[in-house]
Amino acid sequence: xxxxxxxxxxxxxxxxxxxxxxxxxxxxxxxxxxxxxxxxxxxxxxxxxxxxxxxxxxxxxxxxxxxxxxxxxxxxxxxxxxxxxxxxxxxxxxxxxxxxxxxxxxxxxxxxxxxxxxxxxxxxxxxxxxxxxxxxxxxxxxxxxxxxxxxxxxxxxxxxxxxxxxxxxxxxxxxxxxxxxxxxxxxxxxxxxxxxxxxxxxxxxxxxxxxxxxxxxxxxxxxxxxxxxxxxxxxxxxxxxxxxxxxxxxxxxxxxxxxxxxxxxxxxxxxxxxxxxxxxxxxxxxxxxxxxxxxxxxxxxxxxxxxxxxxxxxxxxxxxxxxxxxxxxxxxxxxxxxxxxxxxxxxxxxxxxxxxxxxxxxxxxxxxxxxx
Amino acid sequence: xxxxxxxxxxxxxxxxxxxxxxxxxxxxxxxxxxxxxxxxxxxxxxxxxxxxxxxxxxxxxxxxxxxxxxxxxxxxxxxxxxxxxxxxxxxxxxxxxxxxxxxxxxxxxxxxxxxxxxxxxxxxxxxxxxxxxxxxxxxxxxxxxxxxxxxxxxxxxxxxxxxxxxxxxxxxxxxxxxxxxxxxxxxxxxxxxxxxxxxxxxxxxxxxxxxxxxxxxxxxxxxxxxxxxxxxxxxxxxxxxxxxxxxxxxxxxxxxxxxxxxxxxxxxxxxxxxxxxxxxxxxxxxxxxxxxxxxxxxxxxxxxxxxxxxxxxxxxxxxxxxxxxxxxxxxxxxxxxxxxxxxxxxxxxxxxxxxxxxxxxxxxxxxxxxxx
Numbered sequence: 001x002x003x004x005x006x007x008x009x010x011x012x013x014x015x016x017x018x019x020x021x022x023x024x025x026x027x028x029x030x031x032x033x034x035x036x037x038x039x040x041x042x043x044x045x046x047x048x049x050x051x052x053x054x055x056x057x058x059x060x061x062x063x064x065x066x067x068x069x070x071x072x073x074x075x076x077x078x079x080x081x082x083x084x085x086x087x088x089x090x091x092x093x094x095x096x097x098x099x100x101x102x103x104x105x106x107x108x109x110x111x112x113x114x115x116x117x118x119x120x121x122x123x124x125x126x127x128x129x130x131x132x133x134x135x136x137x138x139x140x141x142x143x144x145x146x147x148x149x150x151x152x153x154x155x156x157x158x159x160x161x162x163x164x165x166x167x168x169x170x171x172x173x174x175x176x177x178x179x180x181x182x183x184x185x186x187x188x189x190x191x192x193x194x195x196x197x198x199x200x201x202x203x204x205x206x207x208x209x210x211x212x213x214x215x216x217x218x219x220x221x222x223x224x225x226x227x228x229x230x231x232x233x234x235x236x237x238x239x240x241x242x243x244x245x246x247x248x249x250x251x252x253x254x255x256x257x258x259x260x261x262x263x264x265x266x267x268x269x270x271x272x273x274x275x276x277x278x279x280x281x282x283x284x285x286x287x288x289x290x291x292x293x294x295x296x297x298x299x300x301x302x303x304x305x306x307x308x309x310x311x312x313x314x315x316x317x318x319x320x321x322x323x324x325x326x327x328x329x330x331x332x333x334x335x336x337x338x339x340x341x342x343x344x345x346x347x348x349x350x351x352x353x354x355x356x357x358x359x360x361x362x363x364x365x366x367x368x369x370x371x372x
Numbered sequence: 373x374x375x376x377x378x379x380x381x382x383x384x385x386x387x388x389x390x391x392x393x394x395x396x397x398x399x400x401x402x403x404x405x406x407x408x409x410x411x412x413x414x415x416x417x418x419x420x421x422x423x424x425x426x427x428x429x430x431x432x433x434x435x436x437x438x439x440x441x442x443x444x445x446x447x448x449x450x451x452x453x454x455x456x457x458x459x460x461x462x463x464x465x466x467x468x469x470x471x472x473x474x475x476x477x478x479x480x481x482x483x484x485x486x487x488x489x490x491x492x493x494x495x496x497x498x499x500x501x502x503x504x505x506x507x508x509x510x511x512x513x514x515x516x517x518x519x520x521x522x523x524x525x526x527x528x529x530x531x532x533x534x535x536x537x538x539x540x541x542x543x544x545x546x547x548x549x550x551x552x553x554x555x556x557x558x559x560x561x562x563x564x565x566x567x568x569x570x571x572x573x574x575x576x577x578x579x580x581x582x583x584x585x586x587x588x589x590x591x592x593x594x595x596x597x598x599x600x601x602x603x604x605x606x607x608x609x610x611x612x613x614x615x616x617x618x619x620x621x622x623x624x625x626x627x628x629x630x631x632x633x634x635x636x637x638x639x640x641x642x643x644x645x646x647x648x649x650x651x652x653x654x655x656x657x658x659x660x661x662x663x664x665x666x667x668x669x670x671x672x673x674x675x676x677x678x679x680x681x682x683x684x685x686x687x688x689x690x691x692x693x694x695x696x697x698x699x700x701x702x703x704x705x706x707x708x709x710x711x712x713x714x715x716x717x718x719x720x721x722x723x724x725x726x727x728x729x730x731x732x733x734x735x736x737x738x739x740x741x742x743x744x
Contacts, residue, residue: 043657
């Protein structure tokens with residue numbers, strides 16, 4: 001009675017790896033052969049599992065990978081084995097991490113003049129022309145050189161060009177998901193102005209949404225994340241990407257609830273009429289955030305089943321009010337969370353959040369199945 | 373340059389195991405020697421790590437453990453090795469799981485008449501007096517026998533008493549965290565009425581809050597969860613429990629932001645005056661939900677630092693407006709998320725959620741350190 005035989009009782013998370021590869025290739029087609037498509041694989045490849053996702057992306061042609069943290073970079077380097085694939089650390093160069101980054105053949109995304117000085121000093125101590133990317137802040141005010149730092153650097157550019165190889169100059173959009181948001185053009189213009197100072201570097205600006213918005217923003221490299229994993233980079237239109245994630249969870253119990261009776265913690269949902277409920281094995285400990293309570297809906301054979309009452313740690317309750325009586329599900333039947341009737345983006349919208357958050361908070365208790 | 377040397381660069385999650393043991397013992401003292409204190413260790417022991425938490429609780433005297441799912445039960449049984457510790461599966465008996473539950477010496481919490489019939493049929497096929505707990509729904513409308521099912525069972529009680537050992541009859545409060553909520557007494561009364569039918573069973577009603585509210589609710593066994601992990605079971609008064617979890621995250625970068633400039637995605641936080649910001653390595657992929665954006669605060673040396681703008685996947689930005697200029701932190705300094713100045717409950721309150729959700733969504737990228 002091995003452990004994995006039990007997994008038929010758990011929620012089923014299915015990850016479509018060919019769809020991931022297809023999404024990567026669509027990005028490459030969109031930008032054309034002269035622009036490199038890197039992949040953002042931070043946060044465990046947006047929750048789908050970097051150890052499965054990264055080799056598939058590499059197989060689809062990806063050569064450059066962006067992670068957030070040093071630890072993610074080390075994990076990915078161990079996965080790839082050789083240094084044939086480039087791995088960039090978005091969160092930058094932390095003090096005293098120089099030799100570790102170098103040892104694992106990782107490339108820091110330099111986010112400040114201070115980090116640039118640290119990396120240059122390390123290059124002086126070890127060997128010249130160490131590679132890095134350079135992040136110019138054009139409006140996120142999160143990471144990257146400030147306008148003052150950029151101006152300062154422009155006056156000292158020769159000093160650093162003698163010791164470092166600034167492979168890529170990059171920036172990051174704040175509002176690319178919003179079509180026509182004026183901030184996008186402001187950022188693009190600032191980036192173009194900054195880029196003019198770096199004659200030996202390649203340039204990279206666009207994330208998933210930026211990539212699908214405007215050819216001028218492609219430069220030498222785009223860095224999609226969310227769209228690879230099937231989220232919609234252009235929310236105002238149909239999603240050009242293939243869905244990558246499906247999630248179905250088992251019904252544990254069905255129960256009638258008389259009019260006037262309440263459901264769940266706080267007893268804050270009350271049945272307006274006699275109704276039929278199902279309790280499902282999905283709670284906030286599985287990443288199904290409490291935001292879903294009284295807001296989200298799941299699907300049974302195409303019929304929407306609203307979540308009633310608060311989401312519990314391990315359980316939620318759905319109403320079967322929209323399901324015809326002869327189609328009512330039974331314990332053990334699997335309810336659709338993400339699938340043909342509801343995308344990750346759809347559910348996130350009902351919950352008042354974004355698909356990225358749902359993906360990266362996917363829990364540990366699912367039976368994960370990778371379709372190859 | 374081993375991997376673990378790099379961990380000084382990550383966020384630090386510290387889990388105080390002696391505090392966990394102390395909290396368990398406080399529950400035992402509270403209920404007295406004639407009431408058993410079981411422990412809810414579902415959802416990876418509320419996010420703190422079941423493989424560390426369960427042995428500590430066992431060492432403090434705990435003999436009965438409640439998990440949510442079959443898979444959690446199997447994991448915990450493997451951890452304990454022998455069947456000396458009782459493990460109850462709250463989510464009940466799923467069809468065709470009978471032999472797996474039995475094989476791993478797990479005890480199902482029977483949630484419906486149908487499940488009771490399945491378990492009785494299995495007992496008839498294998499051996500009599502198989503153990504189970506029986507969950508009576510008194511108002512959660514989530515899991516447990518409905519009033520109709522209970523009435524039905526009361527007429528057939530002899531039939532099941534001949535083949536099953538219903539060790540524990542239990543129910544679960546919906547509003548015990550709200551002192552004086554009238555629903556609590558209604559549920560307690562329903563439970564007492566139901567309990568009268570089960571002369572050979574022990575009784576269990578109280579969760580963490582119920583345990584601290586009223587001695588009448590203790591019966592033979594209490595089943596605390598959240599209070600073991602340091603959350604406040606009586607939110608209207610000081611927390612009687614010791615904090616178990618501390619979290620500190622590194623600053624990656626500090627930056628000035630001029631008046632009128634925005635921060636983060638959507639550019640929806642704008643500086644009202646020139647200000648100083650810090651970017652920290654903590655995002656929603658770490659379980660720091662987007663709810664925290666423009667709402668939560670973190671602490672630097674006791675000074676509250678509001679989160680400004682939206683929380684990103686791997687990063688957040690805090691304002692240093694309350695920090696005296698001579699105490700401003702630097703990259704690498706660790707900002708308090710949970711600690712002496714802010715409890716898990718405090719932060720959850722600012723975010724508009726509950727401490728349980730913050731604990732169970734704790735991410736995978738922390739350096740976890742267990743204090744023994």
